[in-house]
Amino acid sequence: MDILIKRPWVVTQDASRRIIKKDVFVSGNTIDEIGDSIGVRAEYRIDAEGMILAPGLINTHTHVAMGSMRGIADDVPLGKFLEKTFAIDAKRTEQDIHSSSIMGMREMVRTGTTSFLDLYYSEDIIAKAAKRMGLRAFLSWVVLDKDKTTQKGNPKDNAENFIKRFRSRKPALINAGVGLQGIYVCNDDTISAAADIAERYNTVIPMHVSETNVEVDNVKKEHGHGVVEHLDKLGVLNKRFVAVHTVHVSEKEVKLLAETAAVSHNPISNMKLGNGAAPIHEMSKSRVNVTLGTDSVASNNNLDMFSTMKFASLLQKNRMGDASELSAQRVLDFATINAAKALGYGNRLGSVEEGKLADLILIDPYPNAIPLSRSSIVSNMVYAVSGLNVDTTIVDGVPLMLGKEQSKM
Ligand SMILES: [Zn+2]
Numbered sequence: 001m002d003i004l005i006k007r008p009w010v011v012t013q014d015a016s017r018r019i020i021k022k023d024v025f026v027s028g029n030t031i032d033e034i035g036d037s038i039g040v041r042a043e044y045r046i047d048a049e050g051m052i053l054a055p056g057l058i059n060t061h062t063h064v065a066m067g068s069m070r071g072i073a074d075d076v077p078l079g080k081f082l083e084k085t086f087a088i089d090a091k092r093t094e095q096d097i098h099s100s101s102i103m104g105m106r107e108m109v110r111t112g113t114t115s116f117l118d119l120y121y122s123e124d125i126i127a128k129a130a131k132r133m134g135l136r137a138f139l140s141w142v143v144l145d146k147d148k149t150t151q152k153g154n155p156k157d158n159a160e161n162f163i164k165r166f167r168s169r170k171p172a173l174i175n176a177g178v179g180l181q182g183i184y185v186c187n188d189d190t191i192s193a194a195a196d197i198a199e200r201y202n203t204v205i206p207m208h209v210s211e212t213n214v215e216v217d218n219v220k221k222e223h224g225h226g227v228v229e230h231l232d233k234l235g236v237l238n239k240r241f242v243a244v245h246t247v248h249v250s251e252k253e254v255k256l257l258a259e260t261a262a263v264s265h266n267p268i269s270n271m272k273l274g275n276g277a278a279p280i281h282e283m284s285k286s287r288v289n290v291t292l293g294t295d296s297v298a299s300n301n302n303l304d305m306f307s308t309m310k311f312a313s314l315l316q317k318n319r320m321g322d323a324s325e326l327s328a329q330r331v332l333d334f335a336t337i338n339a340a341k342a343l344g345y346g347n348r349l350g351s352v353e354e355g356k357l358a359d360l361i362l363i364d365p366y367p368n369a370i371p372l373s374r375s376s377i378v379s380n381m382v383y384a385v386s387g388l389n390v391d392t393t394i395v396d397g398v399p400l401m402l403g404k405e406q407s408k409m
Helices: 064-069 078-089 094-110 123-133 155-166 188-201 213-223 227-234 251-259 267-272 280-285 305-320 328-342 377-383
Strands: 002-006 009-011 019-021 023-027 030-035 044-047 052-055 057-062 113-120 136-143 174-182 205-209 241-245 262-265 289-292 360-363 390-395 398-402
Touching: 009 377, 044 398, 052 328, 052 377, 057 241, 057 262, 057 289, 057 305, 057 328, 064 078, 064 094, 064 113, 064 123, 094 113, 094 123, 094 390, 094 398, 113 123, 113 205, 113 328, 113 390, 123 136, 123 155, 123 174, 136 155, 136 188, 155 174, 155 188, 174 188, 188 205, 188 227, 205 227, 213 227, 227 241, 227 251, 251 280, 262 328, 267 305, 280 289, 280 305, 289 305, 289 328, 305 328, 305 377, 328 377
Parallel strands: 002 044, 009 052, 057 113, 113 136, 136 174, 174 205, 205 241, 241 262, 262 289
Antiparallel strands: 002 023, 009 019, 023 030, 052 360, 360 390, 390 398
């Protein structure tokens, strides 16, 4: 399938962050050519004059199968939140998980997310939903101690079996992997076992890390240091590791993260659960590879990465008392090229460049009447646009939404 996109403003996210008015030609699953007046015939020809073409956004923390749990645990702290959601999880059927996943994926397509890193059990069912919807999915089967799970069998065996069944050669749409729930339900052996699976199959491994004060205080009482330091001592931090949340981390831990893992910053979930503000200013300064996630719709309550970009920036500006803090360009980097790198797709995703995979979005500047001037396109993308401005979503060269009409149900 070929797609010719005529005359959009292209927010390339290339090395010099160029914004150019060009035609973009997609052939198969790849961006084949970016140029002036490309005249080839294509199956789809999109007149994108007056629209913004950008790399699809990458959400590095979801529990997409919780799509039906929106609003079930609002205005309660994390402890109560987990109690409520775990109780529902224990009773869910395969059909529930499948239909909730479709619901979440439809929202992602609608709001311009093209790749997501998911952490949950039953990722085999979620993989089927992702195949149907056509999104690029990084699915990490969640591992926790055997005596603390509602999963049948041992979570680490379930994770490995899932990877064996679904793994495929990169670049792929379904990227099967393993993840960890959090240190509060994962002992050292469990953490090491999951890290070993990630190493053997070369997959990313996300884990909730230092999300709350309570979590960190408990680890400090037992070990005398924070969660990140503990993970470092276990030897599990590396370029495959995605530390999710990292709200309560020391200066030393920020340095450790800079040398090893990526971070998934989830500002809306953190604020909504009253967990605090992650030190993203410090992380950026230390060159930690920061990415962005929504978390589930139970703690967000949507999957709109545009609002996550905005909140991320505003939270640091407010925290540091400095309006120049965490610029729009920087948060757009978090949601595109940084995230691509964290997922091991740095040379294939995250920017609009010839040879890269065609995971693209077109943003319609109306009804907000966003001025299309080169100097303000990126800041308006972050501060003015919502996911509902997205007009077209293309993943792997396939339009999943065209002119706001979704092709897959
Ligand atoms: Zn989470």
